[in-house]
Amino acid sequence: MMIRRTLLALLLAPALAQAAATVEAPAPTFSATTAEGKPLSLADLKGKTVVLEWTNHDCPYVKKHYSSGNMQSQQKDAAAQGVVWLQVVSSAPGQQGHVDGATARKLNSERGAAPMATLLDPKGELGKLYGAQTTPHMYVIKPDGTLAYKGGIDSIATADKADIAKAEPYVTEALAAVAAGRKVEKASTRPYGCSVKYAS
Template identity: 70%
Template sequence: MKLSKRALLALAAASLGGLAFAAATVDQPAPAFTAQTADGRSIDLASLRGKTVVLEWTNHDCPYVRKHYESGNIPAQQKEAADKGVVWLQVISSAPGQQGFVDGATAVKLNASRAAAPSATLLDPTGQIGKAYGAQTTPHLYVIAPDGQLVYKGGIDSIATSKKEDIAKAEPYVRLALADLAAGRKVAQPNTRPYGCSIKYAS
């Protein structure tokens, strides 16, 4: 079947658009980024080479996020990760005027009030980082190995509810992925289904 020149151009444009917002792929290099942190620093992923990195998309108003913070589940995992030299980065991709958007000072206060312990909080109001990774929900978690390869993406655990009592019964996907990586094993479940609130990207 012959395609017209216009059809070919449209197909090429669609392909390029797909590449621009392609989701990060397990066993491939994690998409590079540079971001401002809530406390006014700048972090780029390249500077963290040699360390295991966790990216956690968050929105403090989301009931699924509240489940994991109010129960202490995510703060506990952040502290466990830090004790093992893992860099845990929160990412806030809510656009200005949308649910979950906060400025840096507010993000710092929120973390203090929740006893959260991320290594840093990245502010992504344009959604550039979120779209590069294909982040869909809050929470949505990614684990990057010290060599820069993405080794896990998906949910924090296996029970997709906002009920705190389900945490103890769930399979803790991120904990397990980090344990596999630390032991030099291939992550047993590298892709799982994320659950939570949709990320409130700029339209």
């Protein structure tokens, strides 16, 4: 049985890799449950620019961007421009960063976070669909459903919040390009942070 499962995992691995989100291709469609227990799909957001932010509140790299106010500032600026910002929590039960809906809402309230919604992905299905590797790992989807950007939130891969001001803000730049109808210059960058805590 164990050998059969291992073989199945090896056979599925290439399919998962191919399913990962590709820049300038249609973003993978999904339907997930929000922290409020409501369904939300990418199709519901057609015509809107969408940001996906993979998060884990216990990760030092995530704490860097929340304790500094950087993530909240970007969320609020995006919302002011009509962008839909979605947090995604793909930590499995028993793994670092796993939360239920009530905890996710409490954390956002305490931090002054302003995503439109938090998507709970305890089975890791959405994370694996997009190929999310780290927290944070960021994606920007254009109103026509095409993926415009994937990668890091910025250019300095540390957990030191003092580095934020010196970093190139990749997500902010990507959103500006999409709003202006321009191609994102650095459309795929290396994500950094803690590994997404998928079920083993």
